[in-house]
Amino acid sequence: MESVIFIVLAVGAVATALLMVVHRNPVIGALSLVATLFCMAGLFVLLNAHFLAAIQVLVYAGAIMVLFLFVIMLLNLRADELATGRKRFLQGAGVLAAAVMGALLVGLFSDGRSLWPAGVEEDYGGTQEVGRVLFTTYLLPFEVLSLLLLAAIIGAVVLAKRRLD
Amino acid sequence: MADLPVDIVSLVPPVAKIGFVLAVLMGIFAPVLGWLERKQSALMQDRIGANRADIFGLRLLGLFHPLADAVKVLFKEDFIPERAHRALHTLAPFLAFVPPLILYSVIPFGDTLILNGRDIPLVVADLDVGILFIFAIASLATYGTVLAGWASTSNYSFLGGLRASAQMVSYEVVMGLTIMGVLLSFESIRLTEIARAQGDLIHLFGLPIPKWGIVIQPVGFFMFFIAAIAETKRIPFDLPEGESELVAGYFTEYSGFKFLMFWMAEYIEMVVVAGMVTALFFGGWQIPYVTTGTFMSWFAGWGMGETSASILTSVIQVGAFWTKVAVFVFIQMSIRWTLPRFRYDQIMRLCWKMLLPISLLNIIVTGAVVLWLKG
Numbered sequence: 012m013e014s015v016i017f018i019v020l021a022v023g024a025v026a027t028a029l030l031m032v033v034h035r036n037p038v039i040g041a042l043s044l045v046a047t048l049f050c051m052a053g054l055f056v057l058l059n060a061h062f063l064a065a066i067q068v069l070v071y072a073g074a075i076m077v078l079f080l081f082v083i084m085l086l087n088l089r090a091d092e093l094a095t096g097r098k099r100f101l102q103g104a105g106v107l108a109a110a111v112m113g114a115l116l117v118g119l120f121s122d123g124r125s126l127w128p129a130g131v132e133e134d135y136g137g138t139q140e141v142g143r144v145l146f147t148t149y150l151l152p153f154e155v156l157s158l159l160l161l162a163a164i165i166g167a168v169v170l171a172k173r174r175l176d
Numbered sequence: 177m178a179d180l181p182v183d184i185v186s187l188v189p190p191v192a193k194i195g196f197v198l199a200v201l202m203g204i205f206a207p208v209l210g211w212l213e214r215k216q217s218a219l220m221q222d223r224i225g226a227n228r229a230d231i232f233g234l235r236l237l238g239l240f241h242p243l244a245d246a247v248k249v250l251f252k253e254d255f256i257p258e259r260a261h262r263a264l265h266t267l268a269p270f271l272a273f274v275p276p277l278i279l280y281s282v283i284p285f286g287d288t289l290i291l292n293g294r295d296i297p298l299v300v301a302d303l304d305v306g307i308l309f310i311f312a313i314a315s316l317a318t319y320g321t322v323l324a325g326w327a328s329t330s331n332y333s334f335l336g337g338l339r340a341s342a343q344m345v346s347y348e349v350v351m352g353l354t355i356m357g358v359l360l361s362f363e364s365i366r367l368t369e370i371a372r373a374q375g376d377l378i379h380l381f382g383l384p385i386p387k388w389g390i391v392i393q394p395v396g397f398f399m400f401f402i403a404a405i406a407e408t409k410r411i412p413f414d415l416p417e418g419e420s421e422l423v424a425g426y427f428t429e430y431s432g433f434k435f436l437m438f439w440m441a442e443y444i445e446m447v448v449v450a451g452m453v454t455a456l457f458f459g460g461w462q463i464p465y466v467t468t469g470t471f472m473s474w475f476a477g478w479g480m481g482e483t484s485a486s487i488l489t490s491v492i493q494v495g496a497f498w499t500k501v502a503v504f505v506f507i508q509m510s511i512r513w514t515l516p517r518f519r520y521d522q523i524m525r526l527c528w529k530m531l532l533p534i535s536l537l538n539i540i541v542t543g544a545v546v547l548w549l550k551g
Binding site: 038039042045061062064065066068069073074077078080081084137138 | 303311319341
């Protein structure tokens with residue numbers, strides 16, 4: 012049962028990711044990415060990382076991608092505007108993706124350890140567990156990240172305001 | 177990891193619960209609300225309202241109108257504009273309609289039912305992530321409206337879709353922040369635990385008062401209710417479908433059953449909002465001063481067995497929950513027929529410059545008080 016769900020989600024994630032790259036219509040592309048993120052969230056649930064799954068859908072699928080879609084709709088591009096420079100871009104992106112993929116595979120298999128981590132507690136992906144770890148062991152990275160986000164917010168406000176003035 | 181349970185007996189309670197929730201939403205709320213909204217608006221505007229549909233001369237206060245509407249809508253032509261994106265135009269109503277239905281799976285409608293020694297929690301899925309699940313799924317409903325606006329290739333629809341996306345993304349932020357106070361106060365994000373904790377009493381000036389969310393988080397309640405109404409895109413926040421300027425906004429180009437899906441999605445969203453308000457701020461299934469234990473001991477005193485006492489208790493509490501939900505749905509409808517529509521800049525100012533700072537302040541104050549009470 013679990014492997015059936017895994018296969019459905021994994022195939023779905025790869026297929027929608029491919030569709031996102033291949034399809035010409037940017038709105039379909041954005042929607043495919045949403046579907047990919049949704050499948051990934053399902054995979055997280057299978058790994059007992061419930062909190063991560065909820066956040067994945069909430070932040071990426073629900074908020075960031077809606078903004079993407081909003082911007083794509085606002086630009087309202089025509090079909091002929093989309094085609095220019097597409098092939099070159101795809102070639103570059105393909106090379107980059109292949110390099111990253113290769114590096115990941117080499118890293119995974121050259122490592123002597125098993126691919127699968129040692130057994131973890133049943134609730135390690137729960138909200139409480141994630142919260143505890145974030146505010147104890149990883150407090151400093153967490154706070155640094157929040158500072159980074161704050162800087163980004165202020166930057167966005169400054170940039171938008173310059174346009175308005 | 178253990179395999180998922182697949183034996184038939186353990187599947188019966190979840191399927192029964194899903195069936196019950198769907199039956200209440202689709203069988204009672206969705207059709208009756210359409211009738212209720214017409215009747216209420218008629219009453220408030222001193223008209224007679226829907227009373228024409230009859231079966232063999234029987235009119236029953238116009239209660240047959242939902243049936244007549246459903247039949248009419250089923251036989252209408254399903255029209256897709258020529259230049260519309262056909263696939264997305266069809267997908268959009270489903271994306272708008274399904275998320276609100278899923279949301280009810282984590283809202284508890286009763287306490288634990290004990291059947292022959294088996295505990296059955298009266299919630300479809302008691303998830304660890306609880307309220308996060310609600311926000312995650314609710315945020316997906318935006319796609320339905322945005323895509324409907326885009327895929328129709330009509331200027332009215334498009335403007336409606338743009339307005340909807342900006343409005344829903346903005347108010348989602350506020351909605352999430354306003355309930356932080358409740359989560360902090362009850363120290364849980366599980367809706368079942370929050371509802372159960374509201375059965376306790378707190379003593380205010382020597383008076384025992386139910387520890388309902390509204391008592392300890394009044395500011396949070398009002399802001400959450402405002403943000404939630406904005407999220408359902410109903411008056412006074414119905415800019416995305418403002419009929420005086422955009423015909424019907426994002427669903428202008430829809431007809432027949434797809435139109436009905438948007439229409440029902442709105443009603444179910446209202447019921448979801450009422451359910452969340454009930455579970456978070458008005459004690460869920462709890463009846464003030466009478467806990468599940470009290471009910472059980474009363475019924476046991478009348479010579480009932482554990483199972484029958486539990487069934488009776490659950491019937492009363494589930495009834496209490498749906499009654500509260502119905503009250504909040506009625507309040508939302510009254511608001512619709514009372515207030516005029518905001519201007520768009522007013523909506524945005526209300527969200528970012530008023531609700532957001534107040535909700536942030538609410539979090540800080542609540543956190544400080546919770547820490548102080550703990551010593």
